Amino acid sequence: MRWSKLFIPTLREDPADAEVASHRLMVRGGYIRQLGAGIYNYLFLAQRSINKIVAIVRQEMDAIGAQEMLLPALNPAEVWRESGRWDVMGANMFRLKDRWDRELCLGMTHEEVMTSIARGELRSYKQLPQIWYQIQTKFRDEPRPKSGLMRVRQFIMKDSYTFDMDAAGLDAAYDLHYKAYCRIFDRCGLEYAAVEAHSGSMGGSQSHEFMVRSDAGEDFVAVAPKSGYQANLEKAESNPVPPASADPAGDLEPEEFHTPGRKTIAEVAAFTGLPETSQIKSLVMVGAKPVLCLLRGDHQLSETKLAGLLGVNEVRAAHPEEIRDWFAAGAGSLGPVGVKNMRVIADNALRGRINMICGANKDDYHLRNVTPGEDFQAEFHDLRQAASGDTHAETGEPLEVFKAVEIGHIFKLGYKYSESMGLRVLNEDGKEITPIMGSYGIGIERILSVAVELYHDKDGIVLPAAIAPFDVVITPVNNADAAQRDAAAKLHDECLALGLDALLDDRDERPGVKFKDADLIGLPYRITVGKKLVDGKVELVTRRGKTSVDAPVAEAAAMVHRMVRGS
């Protein structure tokens, strides 16, 4: 295609409201424009990239026998009420009413709709298993859209759903997806990790997230490379660093002491001269009922683990008035000793510790010499959020924690939707059974965004060839030179004939402008037609690394072709 005829609105300067690299560069490079908070126009270049990503996804999904459908984004409230998620989704769901005042929503995902199709049509075990998928726009009213296309309110998702007769069938479907996802992300040129994830409100058993390491991400991943351990931080299990100082020896009795104005762990540590690891952190959390959570002073509570333990979707911190009500003391002076009115759950890191410090449930007082299991009783569980510096639970290998972007997620759903929505089929014996389901998502724009995050330099984007909007740009240095112009046009035609997506920069611009723009939009290869043309040579520039080789005009197209196919 000829650049002079295209709409590629590149910007000389960074847009004022873009922070992360992918956002900044995709706006500057003329890929996207913002329409509203978390709502973007995908212009020509972005759409071409997205089309390539979608094509890869579609090929790999089709290859595992998945069948593509297209479901409505506009959903009646009823199906969401049946699964119970009309209420669960809360403010994150876009809701609207039609002219008759009937309630509708914009789909955030499509378990309900897919299940509604299945229950109407699937009757017999002979029809199972099924893998259904779609590539469709999802809507989520995010509380805080951010970082360009990373977190938006409208986005394209590939979502698939599997229906199987039994757990073994689901395992197979899950495995097919796992492998397909690896092929998809490999082909897109990404570096990623498949990590163990919690299944959240989806109500599933097993789940993996596909994560790309990036500071632009919002999730944290813990890995122990040698041990092969990779997990979302929310779920990661590990051994903490040992306490900073040994517990006082002896079978000591709890003893109250005055701590005027000392409320936080840090303040009490400074006051007592003992490290944070010598304290018991007491947090009042509310799930269905209030619970007192105990952690080592320097540890953080994993709300995900607590919610899982309590069997609820989410937990919240108790309000100050509630704490006052239940403990007759403020949040800075709480402790487990003498607590009878609620469940007390202690993190495993407190097991075996003795003579620690905690709040006295009396404002401005703490207790020393408190020994878990002796001075108070508690259930011990893993409540703690893993942290950098922890070691792998079995091998002792240090854990590394880093930020990551989630680009895919696969779930074993179980029976949640098939059960609640009444999907039943007859088995070989003529008995009704409930099929078991899985659900599997890929964020299409996130693949593009994260590729830009992963691959860019000071001059712009450096996309992998598989998802770049064009394979190659042909740049005549001086378009007024008829020989250069004609040679460039011929090279363009040759590239097209070889099946390459080629872009001819036939704009009447100075060379600097053309080079800068080519670097910015990030196509993998450039053929520069310039002064060496008189010797029958052109330059073949690889965007990644900015390396350049001279090539005979007659061979340049074929060389690019080989490099694109080989990459």
Place this chain on the structure above:
RNA sequence: CGGGGCGUGGCUCAGCCUGGUAGAGCGCCUGGUUCGGGACCAGGAGGCCGGAGGUUCGAAUCCUCUCGCCCCGACCA
């Protein structure tokens, strides 16, 4: 939902504190010269200063309200 910041030609921003006829650079249009890393000269177009109300002889500037956007946190299949 808490905290912070910003809305002025297409873009990046100055002007606001201390009210007095709206600016710069880039981009855009015309003509000319140029042509290997965001050229130069000459001429030109383009802005109810996010919106509403108020104060004032007079408001981009001061006050009130409102809308929008960005960032941090909370939140988040």
